[in-house]
Amino acid sequence: MTDTAAQSSEQGEERAGRGSGQGGERAGQATEQGEERAAQGTGQGEEPSAQEQLRERRAAAHRQARRTLSRAGWGSTIRERLAYLTEAGSGVYDLDEPADVYGNRIVAALEERVAALLGTEAAAFFPTGTMAQQVALRCWAARTGNPAVALHALAHPEMYERHAFSQVSGLRPVRVGSGPQLPTAAEIRAFDEPFGALMLELPLRDAGFVLPTWEELTEVVEAARERDAVVHFDGARLWECTDHFGRPLEEIAALADSVYVSFYKSLGGFGGAALAGPRTLVEEAKSWRHRYGGMIFQQFPTALSALIGLEHELPRLPEYVRHARVVAAALREGFAAAGVPWSRVHPERPHTQEFQVWLPYEPDVVAEAAVRQAEETSVMLFANAWDGVGPGIAVTEVVIRAAGLEWTADDVRAAVRDFVDRLPDKA
Structure with missing residues (x-):
């Protein structure tokens, strides 16, 4: 199951990682809009525009x-980022502990921390949010028997992920809601075809980082449940929502069946994401994470930066x-x-x-x-x-x-x- 080139000791570690629920997942290169543009370089020999x-x-x-x-x-700079990791990291995790191998140790500690913060049974670390959300919604589609995912036209997967839902995951995105705000309960109830999952981006970035009121959000969730759909929060920036809603993170997350959070958008981490929800869903998601290529040998720099963000930036x-x-x-x-x-x-x-x-x-x-x-x-x-x-x-x-x-x-x-x-x- 591991790379044939891997040494036997690494094979053992990988098997141990699989036993603890580590895995990988699939594609989805969805960086921030401005950062993605900045990453696109000029062709060789071309004058910069x-x-x-x-x-x-x-x-x-x-x-x-x-x-x-x-x-x-x-x-x-790289030097500044490495110095930050060492200096700030010593206060949040024992840097003399062995590094992670296929997702144990510090990665497992991060998963436990996220699950506790969001009040869920479990959480799984993913290298990207695109991967985390595709896996979550794929798992839900298998359980509901309906691959249709209802989401706003300005939602991140529709704007930045090159149709990954349909091209990679076999999901069928359907657009619900109008205007520069999340769908309303009336729009959910009036939608003219069934869907297995409702995906809500909190906040909706491309509409101006907007959020509904707490009452509006609870009504939308209730409307989805009336249609026997599960609710998934694209909570890349969920960490920022507590002041607006006047509710703690665990109460916000409790509205949804599963939640994705990012470690770099609000918290300043090096990257990475987490999927949180019921333990059975998370364990299944870890298997798909492995299939999608997300079972990375060592991820301690990203995991450590996430723990630093949770300790210093979240408050x-x-x-x-x-x-x-x-x-x-x-x-x-x-x-x-x-x-x-x-x-x-x-x-x-x-x-x-x-x-x-x-x-x-x-x-x-x-x-x-x-x-x-x-x-x-x-x-x-x-x-x-x-x-x-x-x-x-x-x-x-x-x-x-x-x-x-x-x-x-x-x-x-x-x-x-x-x-x-x-x-x-x-x-």
């Missing part, structure tokens, strides 16, 4: 800026969410005072630590202004890419982490004035 040059300038400005509203740890997320609302209000005030003819912060009161900013310019215009501001002042207000969402309308995402807490409302308003000075006059 204007967009690629701008992306390189933005990355350089981000590294060198003395002050950045949204500073992500993944943009650090701070409610503070990030609350400060995101301060920043959002200051951005609105700043653009209005600077005379920008139309702007939008969405949601007006952010539901999580992340939100969108919309401006009445072409994306390349605002992107250039954002990069020049950082290059000329060493202050970076907008660190993420800008996309077009209509003629003459650009949108970007703002994410508040530890660095953002250092920005007062006055700081944000001043940076907005300086940024607007670099935009063309629209009078």
Whole structure:
């Protein structure tokens, strides 16, 4: 069952890992939207395009800026990331313990920690969220006898996973709900064909990191259960939702039959994900994880970074969410005072630590202004890419982490004035 090239000692470890429920899974390369674009390089011998040059300038400005509203740890150097792993990791796990082999030791400890946080019977570590969710929904389809998965048109699998549900997993995604919010209970009840599972992305990233109210969420879950469907939460950023819902993680997770969480989106880990739910589902998922290629020999760096995130970042997320609302209000005030003819912060009161900013310019215009501001002042207000969402309308995402807490409302308003000075006059 192992690689024929593996040494006998490794074979024994692998068998031990299988006995403890370790496995692998399938494909699904779904990185964050901006990071995925940044990872796409130019062809050999080709001159970089204007967009690629701008992306390189933005990355350089981000590294060198003395002050950045949204500073992500993944943009650090390898040396910095390794130093962080060693220094912070010593406080959350015994670094003198043997490293994991096929998912035991530190990986098993991480799985136990996640299950305890989410209040589920068990959890399984996966190298990617794409893999975790395909496996979960495949297992549910086998149990319900229905491969149809109901999900919003803006859900991550529909936007970024190259039709992996249908091409790899034999699932049939069906789109339910309309508008830039999750499906309502009425839409679930009125949907005109049966489905085996309802997948809800919390928050719905491409709609602006939006969440329903707690009452709306419970009604949607009830509507799905009325149709004999299971409910799966795409909770990549579920960690950020407690302030909005006013509920602890375990109470939120208890609404669903299974939950996926990410370790790098909110927690700053190196990567990885977990699937949490009933023990029988998790054990079955581990078998499929192995079949999909997710039984990796050693994963201690990713697992350790996840434990660090759970220890240090998770407790701070409610503070990030609350400060995101301060920043959002200051951005609105700043653009209005600077005379920008139309702007939008969405949601007006952010539901999580992340939100969108919309401006009445072409994306390349605002992107250039954002990069020049950082290059000329060493202050970076907008660190993420800008996309077009209509003629003459650009949108970007703002994410508040530890660095953002250092920005007062006055700081944000001043940076907005300086940024607007670099935009063309629209009078």
